[in-house]
Amino acid sequence: MAKKSDFTTKIINWYNQNKRDLPWRENKNPYLIWLSEIILQQTRIAQGTSYFLKFAEKYPTVEKLAQAPEDEILKLWQGLGYYSRARNLHYTSKEIVHKYNGEFPNSFKKLLSLKGIGEYTAAAIASMAFNIPHAAVDGNVYRVLARFFGIDEPIDSSNGKKIFQKIADENMDVHQPGIYNQAVMEFGALLCTPKNPDCENCPLIINCIAKQIDEVEKFPVKKGKTKVKNRYFNYFVLKSGQNTFIKKRTENDIWKNLHEFPMIESEKRSSTQKIIDTIPTSLNPKSFILIKETDWRKHILSHQHIHYKFIYIEITEEKVIPNGWIKVNKEDIFNFAVPRLIERELNNTNWF
Ligand code: SF4
Numbered sequence: 001m002a003k004k005s006d007f008t009t010k011i012i013n014w015y016n017q018n019k020r021d022l023p024w025r026e027n028k029n030p031y032l033i034w035l036s037e038i039i040l041q042q043t044r045i046a047q048g049t050s051y052f053l054k055f056a057e058k059y060p061t062v063e064k065l066a067q068a069p070e071d072e073i074l075k076l077w078q079g080l081g082y083y084s085r086a087r088n089l090h091y092t093s094k095e096i097v098h099k100y101n102g103e104f105p106n107s108f109k110k111l112l113s114l115k116g117i118g119e120y121t122a123a124a125i126a127s128m129a130f131n132i133p134h135a136a137v138d139g140n141v142y143r144v145l146a147r148f149f150g151i152d153e154p155i156d157s158s159n160g161k162k163i164f165q166k167i168a169d170e171n172m173d174v175h176q177p178g179i180y181n182q183a184v185m186e187f188g189a190l191l192c193t194p195k196n197p198d199c200e201n202c203p204l205i206i207n208c209i210a211k212q213i214d215e216v217e218k219f220p221v222k223k224g225k226t227k228v229k230n231r232y233f234n235y236f237v238l239k240s241g242q243n244t245f246i247k248k249r250t251e252n253d254i255w256k257n258l259h260e261f262p263m264i265e266s267e268k269r270s271s272t273q274k275i276i277d278t279i280p281t282s283l284n285p286k287s288f289i290l291i292k293e294t295d296w297r298k299h300i301l302s303h304q305h306i307h308y309k310f311i312y313i314e315i316t317e318e319k320v321i322p323n324g325w326i327k328v329n330k331e332d333i334f335n336f337a338v339p340r341l342i343e344r345e346l347n348n349t350n351w352f
Pocket of ligand 1: 144147148191192193197198199200202203204205208209210211216
């Protein structure tokens with residue numbers, strides 16, 4: 001796992017240079033921060049900003065909001081949807097005025113006890129307005145953390161939520177928690193976006209696990225979705241005179257009883273040399289001449305992504321053939337039932 005400083009320092013530096021100018025970032029007023037957070041839930045920034053400005057102008061203080069008739073608030077809210085948010089906003093403004101004398105409570109726990117304020121919003125207000133180091137974890141934060149630290153725990157599981165909260169807290173810059181929270185969220189909103197993240201311009205690229213394993217789109221993992229299993233198949237296309245070798249898939253696995261080239265399954269995309277080193281010694285790897293190899297390709301099945309490549313090897317001296325391997329004349333191979341990805345390779349190569 002990358003060091004805390006790698007993540008936190010770089011992301012805060014990035015934020016300081018790239019943050020958007022948003023009106024609620026101008027000061028540390030808890031009322032305005034709360035207002036912006038409630039308005040922005042499930043709302044695009046552009047639309048949310050105009051509502052925020054309307055509300056902040058009409059109700060510049062929590063007292064003004066508390067005194068307003070509910071109908072008026074709902075009217076101003078019109079078009080934003082999720083009207084319970086507006087009603088909770090009103091209810092809570094009255095509670096703050098009556099129970100807390102118009103002062104927002106400066107404790108995470110008390111903020112959390114207010115109607116319409118959940119863990120995320122309480123953490124956002126606590127950190128931005130009161131400098132309380134509590135990480136705010138929203139969809140953007142889940143995505144950034146999942147990718148950078150390579151966490152494949154589902155974000156919609158209770159265990160996943162605990163893990164992500166812990167990692168977000170551990171990486172917190174306790175001296176500037178509000179900046180840290182906004183930095184990670186802004187980073188997720190602008191750079192590490194759900195689709196087509198701008199990895200090439202990302203200051204975290206060197207230590208980003210998802211990027212290193214070329215699986216950015218896999219993160220974050222959701223339990224709701226079927227978990228896709230990634231597998232890595234290294235196929236050997238062996239040529240020995242006029243012959244080649246194939247194998248029948250007999251295990252209870254995909255493509256049972258189909259034939260394929262001998263293959264080594266690895267846990268990730270390994271280098272060709274590493275794979276060649278694992279070839280059964282009975283075949284005398286010294287007699288292997290590596291002819292060529294293909295790039296990695298991806299074959300998508302409903303629950304599995306098969307990453308595969310073909311490594312073409314000429315055998316100069318045949319020794320003992322490993323168990324299960326079938327020696328076939330290179331022209332006969334077309335008579336065997338093979339998976340689609342093998343069929344495509346057979347049709348596209350003139351090696352046979
Ligand atoms: S390298 Fe790409 S995936 Fe990783 S943190 Fe940066 S933008 Fe996100």
